Amino acid sequence: MAERLEAAPRALRPGRRVAIVALLRRLAAMPLRDPFAFAGLLIYALFVLVAIFADQLAPVPPLEILFTGTGKLAANVPPGTEFPLGTTNLGRDIYAQLVHGSRSALAVGLSAAIVVSSVGTIVGLVAGYFGGGVDSLLMRIADMALSLPFLPFVIVLTGFLGASTTNIVLAVALLLWPNSARVIRSQVLTLRERAYVEAARVTGASRWRILFVHIAPNIMPLSFVYAAIAIGWAIITEASVSFLGFGDSTSVSWGYMLQDAFSSQALSRGQYAWFVPPGLCIILVVVAGFFISRGYEEVFMPRLRGR
Amino acid sequence: MRFVLERFAHNAVALLAVTTILFFMFRLMPGTPLAAYINENLSAEQQQLILEQFGLDKPMWQQYLIYLANLVRGEMGMSFFQKRPVIDVLLETLPNSLILTLTSLTIAYVFGVLAGAWLAWKRGSWVEGAAVPVVLATRAAPEFWIGMVLLAVLSFNFGWFPSGGASSPGMIYTSEWQRIFSLDYLHHLVLPVLTLAVYLQGLPLLLMRSNMLEVMHEEFVTMARMKGFSEWRIVIRHAARNALLPVVTAFALGIGLSMGGNVVVETVFSWPGIGRMLVLAVANLDYPLAQGAFLMIALVLAIMNFVADMLYMALDPRVTHGRKA
Numbered sequence: 204m205a206e207r208l209e210a211a212p213r214a215l216r217p218g219r220r221v222a223i224v225a226l227l228r229r230l231a232a233m234p235l236r237d238p239f240a241f242a243g244l245l246i247y248a249l250f251v252l253v254a255i256f257a258d259q260l261a262p263v264p265p266l267e268i269l270f271t272g273t274g275k276l277a278a279n280v281p282p283g284t285e286f287p288l289g290t291t292n293l294g295r296d297i298y299a300q301l302v303h304g305s306r307s308a309l310a311v312g313l314s315a316a317i318v319v320s321s322v323g324t325i326v327g328l329v330a331g332y333f334g335g336g337v338d339s340l341l342m343r344i345a346d347m348a349l350s351l352p353f354l355p356f357v358i359v360l361t362g363f364l365g366a367s368t369t370n371i372v373l374a375v376a377l378l379l380w381p382n383s384a385r386v387i388r389s390q391v392l393t394l395r396e397r398a399y400v401e402a403a404r405v406t407g408a409s410r411w412r413i414l415f416v417h418i419a420p421n422i423m424p425l426s427f428v429y430a431a432i433a434i435g436w437a438i439i440t441e442a443s444v445s446f447l448g449f450g451d452s453t454s455v456s457w458g459y460m461l462q463d464a465f466s467s468q469a470l471s472r473g474q475y476a477w478f479v480p481p482g483l484c485i486i487l488v489v490v491a492g493f494f495i496s497r498g499y500e501e502v503f504m505p506r507l508r509g510r
Numbered sequence: 511m512r513f514v515l516e517r518f519a520h521n522a523v524a525l526l527a528v529t530t531i532l533f534f535m536f537r538l539m540p541g542t543p544l545a546a547y548i549n550e551n552l553s554a555e556q557q558q559l560i561l562e563q564f565g566l567d568k569p570m571w572q573q574y575l576i577y578l579a580n581l582v583r584g585e586m587g588m589s590f591f592q593k594r595p596v597i598d599v600l601l602e603t604l605p606n607s608l609i610l611t612l613t614s615l616t617i618a619y620v621f622g623v624l625a626g627a628w629l630a631w632k633r634g635s636w637v638e639g640a641a642v643p644v645v646l647a648t649r650a651a652p653e654f655w656i657g658m659v660l661l662a663v664l665s666f667n668f669g670w671f672p673s674g675g676a677s678s679p680g681m682i683y684t685s686e687w688q689r690i691f692s693l694d695y696l697h698h699l700v701l702p703v704l705t706l707a708v709y710l711q712g713l714p715l716l717l718m719r720s721n722m723l724e725v726m727h728e729e730f731v732t733m734a735r736m737k738g739f740s741e742w743r744i745v746i747r748h749a750a751r752n753a754l755l756p757v758v759t760a761f762a763l764g765i766g767l768s769m770g771g772n773v774v775v776e777t778v779f780s781w782p783g784i785g786r787m788l789v790l791a792v793a794n795l796d797y798p799l800a801q802g803a804f805l806m807i808a809l810v811l812a813i814m815n816f817v818a819d820m821l822y823m824a825l826d827p828r829v830t831h832g833r834k835a
Contacts, residue, residue, distance in 0.1 A: 350524035350815070351531070352807045359535070359804055362792035435650065442652050443774050447789050461655060465778070470662040471673075478662070479579055482655035482712030489650035490643070 243494030246487055254305040261299035265455045268293060279474065285483055288476040292467045300455050301480050307456035308438050308488060315437030318376040320383060320430040324422065327387025332395055332414050342388070345381035353378055357440055361449045368451045371444055375432075375437045383429035387422050394418050428496040435489035442485055458480035517819040529805060533577055536801050537570075556588055581805070587798035589791075595734040596802035600784065604806060607776070608782035611768050613699065614706035619761050622711040626718025627750055633723065642716075649712035653771060657705040657778035664701060671701045674780035701781045712769060714757050721753035729754075759822045766814030771809050 253260060270276060280290040288297035330341040356375040364370050394400065395418065403417050438457075444450050446457030446465065464470070464478040552560070568576070580586070586596035625641075632638050648656075665673045675698060725731060726749055734744045774784035780786065784803050790799035 252625075291597050345530075346520070346524055347527040350521075350528055350808070350812060352804070352811050353767075354770050354773050355785070355804050358773065358789060358792055359800060362800075363535075439652050440652075443654060446652075446654050446774060447777055448793060458652075461652075461658065465658060470658060471666045473662060473667060475662065478655075478658055481657070482651060485652055485655070486650045487646050490646055493646050493650065 213406065237497075239494040239497055242261055243491040244492035247495070249486060250305050250484075250491075251289035253302060254309045256429065257302050261296070261302040263296045263299045265303040266295060268295060278463045279472065286373035289474065290481060291463060291477065292469070297460070297477050297480075300460050301457070301484065304457045304460060304479060304481060305485070306405050307368070307441075307454050307483070311372060311441045311456070312438050312488070315375045315431040316380070316430040317371045318372065319379045319433040319437075320426045322376065322380040323383025323429055324387055324419075324426045326380065326384040328391055328414055328419060328422070330384065330408070331388035331391025338388075341384070345384055348378055348381045349377060354440070354443060357444055358360040358447060358449055361444055366444075366449050366451055368441070370448070371441050372437065375433070375440050379433055379436060381422075383433075386429070387425055389416055390422050390425060394421055431492040431495045438485055438488055442481075443497065457485055513823060514820065517816060521816045522821075525808065528808045528812075529578070529581065530574075532801060532804060532808075533574055536797055552590065552593065556593075560587055571794055572717070583615040586805070590670045590796045591794050592796075592799070596798050599787065599799060600802050600806050603662040603782055603784045603787050606781060607769060607772060607785060608697065610702055610706065610776070610781060610783060611765055611772060614703040615710060615761060615768065617703065617765050618707040618710035619714045619757065619764075622714030623718050623754065623757055625711070626641050626715040627745065627753070628721045629715070630722030630726070631745060645712045645715055647820075648708055649716075651709065653705065653709045654774040654778045656708050657702070657775050660701055660708075661778065662706055672698050674698075674778075675782070692791045698781075700780075702775055702781050705775050705778070706768065706772070710764065713760060713764070716759060717757050718753060721756060722749055725749045725753045754812070755822075759818045762814050762818035762821055766811035 252358060268276070271280075276293075277290050278290060280286050282289040286296055286298060288301065290296055307341075326341050328347070330338040340509075357371065357488045360374045361370045361378075400413060400417055401412050408417070441450065441456060442458030442461065445456055448462065450456065450458055451464065452459070458481075460481045461478055464474065469477045532675070557633075584597045586626055588594070589596050589599055592599055611810070629638050629641055665671045702726060722745075730752075731744060731749055734747075739747075769785070772783060773789060776783040776786040777789055788800060788803035788807070791803060
């Protein structure tokens with residue numbers, strides 16, 4: 204027993220490095236093996252590029268009121284060469300709004316993803332590893348958050364605290380962290396019984412070191428899956444809240460465009476170029492998240508592979 | 511039986527937590543603590559009545575107990591703008607929401623289950639390859655956007671359906687039942703139901719598909735094959751019955767969840783349901799009504815979570831909670 208304990212840390216190190224390299228290789232190979240995940244990453248990359256180069260792609264400011272050559276308001280211009288998607292009833296360039304909307308979507312999606320997955324990961328790690336009273340307290344709070352009706356809660360919060368992107372992200376984060384926390388917790392429960400964790404424990408590694416050095420890296424993929432899902436949820440929620448009129452009126456988002464189109468009777472005028480593209484953009488970004496999480500699941504939970 | 515009580519207690523505690531969160535949320539709103547129940551839109555007598563009814567001059571913890579006691583009796587104060595008791599407004603709009611939710615969920619689940627089983631059977635074909643991304647897209651689309659597109663095409667362009675509301679102007683009904691079963695009401699119901707059904711069918715479809723794929727490999731299906739039953743009989747009698755189980759649970763959960771999600775669809779179609787009432791109340795800073803509508807939605811959610819737990823226990827012979835084998 205004694206010599207095995209002595210040997211454990213040395214044997215562990217190369218083993219772990221190999222494991223990490225193998226993990227990275229699987230991650231890198233994932234898009235090539237899974238066409239869905241590849242498509243998802245491609246869609247994300249495309250939207251990030253559009254957001255970065257929005258000013259170059261659409262030089263017209265999205266909220267500027269435009270006039271025709273004769274000095275008349277360029278209202279409800281049908282799609283054409285000058286305005287690829289036409290203009291709104293107040294003479295604003297729809298194409299410019301669509302392009303600039305990607306920035307707002309990216310900001311909302313990324314910030315929600317970061318908050319949701321980091322809170323979920325930390326709560327899941329702590330609850331799963333320490334167990335006992337901390338665990339039951341955290342899981343009761345999670346149950347509570349899950350029993351709040353999602354959209355009504357976001358509406359009440361943003362309606363009363365003020366319509367800002369920060370409040371929307373806050374509300375989304377408050378309701379979404381329990382999902383990731385629960386799954387990560389159950390993963391930690393199995394990991395902490397593994398031999399290498401036991402080995403680290405007997406060599407005298409502190410509890411926090413075991414938690415963050417030995418266990419945390421192994422649940423990172425799950426955190427990514429929940430981050431990808433949170434991006435989609437946050438964008439849809441922002442759109443819904445904006446559509447209901449509780450959104451941030453200073454930023455042009457796809458939800459803002461849909462609300463604007465709906466309230467200015469674009470539907471009855473049949474201005475499809477105004478309200479169809481923002482919806483398609485939302486679908487693309489959310490579907491990309493589905494694809495990526497599916498790809499990661501197949502890589503990290505091989506039981507599902509080939510289904 | 512212990513399991514039933516345990517799940518009941520669990521959901522009841524969660525609901526109590528929600529009402530507590532709500533109590534404090536509405537007292538942290540801008541304005542005085544009284545603002546949660548009283549504003550100048552109410553008459554002096556109404557204000558006095560509510561002050562006494564809710565003990566708004568008493569300390570916070572007493573207010574909390576009074577609030578809970580009032581809730582149990584269905585007393586939620588006066589709506590600022592409708593100047594009627596909140597509970598009356600809620601009881602008037604709740605049936606519309608329930609009808610919308612149940613109709614669309616039923617259609618979505620019947621379609622989803624059949625299509626999901628069919629797609630599992632077609633595993634590996636081009637039909638499956640094309641259908642799965644399309645179904646994922648319906649799950650990814652914002653509900654209200656599906657509604658907007660349907661509204662623009664089927665209502666404004668073709669004029670087949672009314673663009674909003676639940677009844678045509680000038681319609682008078684002698685009873686609630688007559689109203690709900692009138693052709694006019696059903697005509698108004700079509701578009702909102704279609705929108706929700708398109709959005710909701712993805713979950714049962716994908717669930718059914720993956721369950722079928724899983725079940726088809728289980729021993730009892732192989733056994734049935736060995737007995738020489740036809741492929742069709744195996745799919746329907748053996749595989750589908752077992753694959754249906756999680757779908758049934760999802761249906762009960764779906765009632766609660768889509769009551770919350772209905773908010774946007776009810777707004778698109780001006781459907782006089784509880785979700786739209788919540789949106790209007792928040793927009794008008796009508797605190798008592800907003801609070802009541804929120805609680806009603808949370809209540810339906812809690813009841814349906816409990817029902818889902820019960821269904822799961824009743825249907826799955828493998829789940830034996832706490833019973834000794």
